[in-house]
Amino acid sequence: MKTFHERYDAIVVGARCAGAATAMLLARQGLRVLLFERDRRCAATLSTLALMRAGVLQLHRWHLLDAVRRQGTPAIASTSFAYADEVITVPIKPRDGVDALFSPRRTVLDPLLGDAAVAAGADVRYGPRLVDLLRDANDRVVGVVIEDRDRSLHQVRAGIVIGADGFRSTVASRVDAATYRQGRHAAGVVYAFWRGLGNAGTWWHYRPGVSVGVIPTNDDESCIFVAMPSSKFGDGIQTDMEAGYRRLLSECALTLGRELASRAPSERFRGFPGRLGHLRQSHGPGWALVGDAGYFKDPLTAHGISDALRDAELLARAVGQGSDRALADYQSTRDELSRELFEITDAIAGFEWDLDSLKSLHLSLSRTMNAEVEALLALDAPRPARSDPTSDPPFLAGGPAS
Numbered sequence: 001m002k003t004f005h006e007r008y009d010a011i012v013v014g015a016r017c018a019g020a021a022t023a024m025l026l027a028r029q030g031l032r033v034l035l036f037e038r039d040r041r042c043a044a045t046l047s048t049l050a051l052m053r054a055g056v057l058q059l060h061r062w063h064l065l066d067a068v069r070r071q072g073t074p075a076i077a078s079t080s081f082a083y084a085d086e087v088i089t090v091p092i093k094p095r096d097g098v099d100a101l102f103s104p105r106r107t108v109l110d111p112l113l114g115d116a117a118v119a120a121g122a123d124v125r126y127g128p129r130l131v132d133l134l135r136d137a138n139d140r141v142v143g144v145v146i147e148d149r150d151r152s153l154h155q156v157r158a159g160i161v162i163g164a165d166g167f168r169s170t171v172a173s174r175v176d177a178a179t180y181r182q183g184r185h186a187a188g189v190v191y192a193f194w195r196g197l198g199n200a201g202t203w204w205h206y207r208p209g210v211s212v213g214v215i216p217t218n219d220d221e222s223c224i225f226v227a228m229p230s231s232k233f234g235d236g237i238q239t240d241m242e243a244g245y246r247r248l249l250s251e252c253a254l255t256l257g258r259e260l261a262s263r264a265p266s267e268r269f270r271g272f273p274g275r276l277g278h279l280r281q282s283h284g285p286g287w288a289l290v291g292d293a294g295y296f297k298d299p300l301t302a303h304g305i306s307d308a309l310r311d312a313e314l315l316a317r318a319v320g321q322g323s324d325r326a327l328a329d330y331q332s333t334r335d336e337l338s339r340e341l342f343e344i345t346d347a348i349a350g351f352e353w354d355l356d357s358l359k360s361l362h363l364s365l366s367r368t369m370n371a372e373v374e375a376l377l378a379l380d381a382p383r384p385a386r387s388d389p390t391s392d393p394p395f396l397a398g399g400p401a402s
Contacts, residue, residue, distance in 0.1 A: 003154075004034065004123070004146070004154050004156045005032065005034070005123070005156070006156070006157060007032075007143075007156070007157040007158060008031075008032045008033060008034045008123070008156065008157070008158045008159075009026070009031035009032045009033065009158065009159050009160075009396050010023075010026050010031055010032075010033050010034075010158055010159060010160050010161075010162060010319060010396075011033075011034045011035075011036075011143070011144055011156065011158040011160075011161045011162065012026075012033065012034070012035045012036075012162045012164055013036065013130050013144070013161065013162065013163050013164060013165045013170070013171050014037060014163065014164035014165035014166065014169075014291070014293070015035050015036065015037030015110065015114050015117075015124065015126065015164075016037070016045065016106075016110050016164065016166070016291065016308075017106075017109055017110055017113055017291070017305055017308045017309060017312075018164045018290045018291025018292070018293075018308035018309075018311065018312050019035060019037070019162070019164025019165070019290065019291065019312075020035065020110060020113035020114040020116075020117055020124075021058075021062075021113050021308065021309055021312035021313070022162060022164060022290050022312040022315055022316050023035035023114075023117040023122045023124070024062070024113060024116045024117035024120050024122065025062075025312060025313055025316035025317075026122070026316050026319060026320070027117055027120035027121045027122040028120045029316070029320045030121075031319075031320070031396070032121075032123075033117070033121070033122040033123065034122070034123045034125070034156065034158070035114070035117055035122050035123070035124045035125070036124070036125040036126070036127075036128045036130075036146065037114075037125070037126050037127075038127065038128065038129040038130075039126065040126055040127070041111050041114065041126045042107045042110075042111045043107070044105075044106060044107055045106050045110075046270060046272055047106045047304075047305070048189070048191060048213060048215060048223055048225050048299055048302055049103040049104065049105060049106065049215055049217050049223050049302075049305075050101070050103045050202065050213075050215050050302035050305070051101060051102050051103060051104075051305055051306055052101070052302070052303055052306040052369055053092075053098055053101065053306075053369065053373055054306045054309075054310055054369060054372045054373050054376055055305050055306030055309050055310075056098045056100075056101055056102055057096060057097070057098050057373060057376055057377070058306075058309040058310065058312075058313065058376065059102075059309070060096075060097040060098055061097070061376070061380070062116070064112065064113070064116060065097075065102075067112055067116075068102055068104050068108070068109070068112065069102075071104065071108045071112070071218060072218050072219065073102045073103070073104040073105075073108065073217065073218050074102075074199045074216050074217070074218075075099075075100035075101075075102065075199075076092065076100055076101040076102060076103065076199065076201055076202050076216055077091065077092055077100055077201055078090060078091045078092060078200075078201035078202075079092070079101070079201055079202040079203075079204070080200075080201055080202070080203045080204070081204050081206070081362065082203065082204070082205040082206065082253070083206050083355045083358065083359060084206070084207055084355060086355075089201070096373070096377060101202065103202070103215045103216060103217045103223070104217065104218060105217050105218045105219075108218055109305070125148075127148060127149045128146045128147060128148045128149070128154075129146070129147050130144055130145075130146060130165070130170050130171065131144075131145040131146065131147050131153065132144070132145040132174065133145070133161060133171070133174045133175070133287070134155060134157065135286075138285070139285065140285035140286040141160075141161050141175065141284070141285060141286030141287040142157055142158070142286055143155060143156050143157035143158050143161065144156055144158070144161055159286075159322075159396040160286055160287065160288060160319055160396070161286060161287045161288075162287070162288050162289070162290060162315065162319075163175075163287065163288070163289045163290070163293045163294075164289075164290045164291045164293055165293055166291070166292045166293060167275060167278070167292040167293065167296045169289060169292075169293035169294075171287065171289065171293060172280060172289055172293050172294070175284055175287050177280045177281045177282065177284070177289060177294070178280065178281045179278045179279070179280050179281075180279060180280070180281065181278065181279040181342070182276050182277065182278050182279075183276045183277030183278070183297065183298065183342070183345075183346040183349070184276070184346055184350065185229075185230075185276075185298065185346050185347070185349040185350035185351075185352075186229075186230040186273075186274030186275055186276050186277075186298055186349060187211075187227045187228065187229065187230060187274050187298050187299070187300045187349040187351070188227065188228050188229065188230045188232060188233025188234070188237065188238075188271070188272065188273050188274045189225050189226070189227045189233075189271065189272045189274070189299060189300070190225065190226050190233075190237065190241050190244065190245045190248075190269055190270070190271045190272075191223055191224060191225035191226070191269070191270055191271075192223075192224060192245065192265035192266075192267065192268070192269045192270070193217075193221045193222070193223055193224075193265055193266045193267045194221065194222050194224055194260060194263065194265050194266065195219070195220055195221050195222075195266045196220055197214070197216075197222045197259075199216040200216075201216070202214065202215055202216065203253075205252045205253040205256075206252070206355065206358055207251065207252045207355075208351075208353075208354065208355070209228065209229070209232070209351050210226065210227070210228050210248050210251055210252040210351075211226070211227040211228075211252065211300065211351075212224065212225065212226050212227075212248075212249055212252045212253045212256070213225045213227070213302065214253075214256070215302070221266060224249070224256070224260075226244075226245055226248040226249050226252065227300050228248060228351070229274075229350070229351045230273055230274030233271070233273050233274060234273060237271070238271055238273060241269040241271050242269050245269055246260070246261070272299070274298070274349075275296070275298075277296050277297035277298055277342060277345070277346060278295070278296050279294070279295050279335060279338065279342065280293070280294050280295070281294075281331075282294035282295070282330070282331045282334070283324070283327035283328060283330065283331050285324070288315055288318075288319070288327055288330070290308070290311050290312055290315045291307075291308040291311065291312070292304065292308070294311070294331075294334075295307060295311065295334060295338055295342075297338075297341065297342050297345045297346065298345050298346065298348075298349035300345065300348055300349045301341075301344070301345045301348060301365060303341060303345070303369075306372075307338070307341075310334075310337065310372065310376060311334050313376075313379065314330050314333055314334055315327075315330050317330075317379075318330035319396070322396040337371075337372055337375055340364070340368040341365070341368055341369070341372070344361055344364055344365045344368065345365075347361055348361055348365075
């Protein structure tokens with residue numbers, strides 16, 4: 001393995017969508033960035049893949065949406081909500097450079113973002129894992145201890161260390177990042193990929209106590225999930241995932257269940273028993289968190305990737321400003337944009353709704369997502385210069401590396 005530089009402006013731990021996007025944006029600012037990921041490049045991960053308009057907008061703004069299209073990711077022109085037997089179909093209206101939704105496989109999206117980070121100048125490594133954080137005499141994080149594949153240890157220093165290593169984040173654990181908001185509900189999910197269903201848009205089916213999602217993706221496949229209260233997942237579903245999946249699929253979407261009854265998925269069934277959402281302290285002396293490491297909500301509303309891409313930009317802009325105050329602003333902005341999304345998602349994941357109240361929750365969710373899009377578009381507005389650019393202590397000593 002090639003050696004690491006002794007010092008970077010930023011080290012990003014985790015090269016999934018949040019970490020790779022953050023590293024890319026930092027490198028585009030001219031910072032020297034190390035991005036590393038313990039999994040191999042193009043490794044799959046648990047995900048239902050869907051990008052909401054905010055996530056597609058981010059890829060468009062970063063000039064990566066055409067690359068997603070070139071990978072054969074189908075354009076999704078509509079999304080349909082089936083409340084028992086009532087179907088409401090919503091066309092995706094073109095605006096702000098987004099004329100469709102997309103749900104790329106994570107084996108497509110994550111390496112695409114990683115490659116964009118490389119193209120921007122980041123040092124990207126697959127295989128090393130984080131062992132520990134380095135601290136100075138004032139307990140400020142100043143780097144990492146990395147173990148590479150041959151078990152060699154490396155101490156690498158940085159102006160800031162960013163944990164993008166998932167909801168079980170090692171970085172969050174090492175800095176003892178406090179959870180200050182936690183969800184009350186969690187949904188269990190089982191999903192599989194099915195080939196040859198065609199692209200009739202994204203479908204979300206609902207009946208009391210169960211939900212089904214159909215999400216078109218690459219290679220003429222659709223990711224189809226069934227979701228239920230986490231207690232129901234533990235009640236026999238996880239012991240025979242396929243039988244539980246097929247039973248709940250037919251219970252919620254009978255026609256689809258019949259269509260798939262005699263067919264086999266293209267990949268094995270995967271399950272997620274559910275996890276309570278959280279908002280964690282996501283900045284401190286020399287460190288920050290992004291993606292699920294800092295903010296995780298139930299996947300039932302399929303907004304996690306869009307959150308990750310949003311927060312990657314908010315954090316990259318804060319790091320570029322080079323102050324602890326900017327990192328605090330990153331967290332407060334993230335929380336402001338996330339608060340309603342978090343609460344609405346938590347209510348939906350509780351499965352305590354009837355279909356009328358669920359419709360109301362979805363209308364609130366739509367309004368909140370529209371506000372999020374407007375907030376992202378506002379990032380392109382010219383930013384006023386700070387009246388006193390020396391008022392905050394810079395943590396990127398010396399500025400971008402040459």
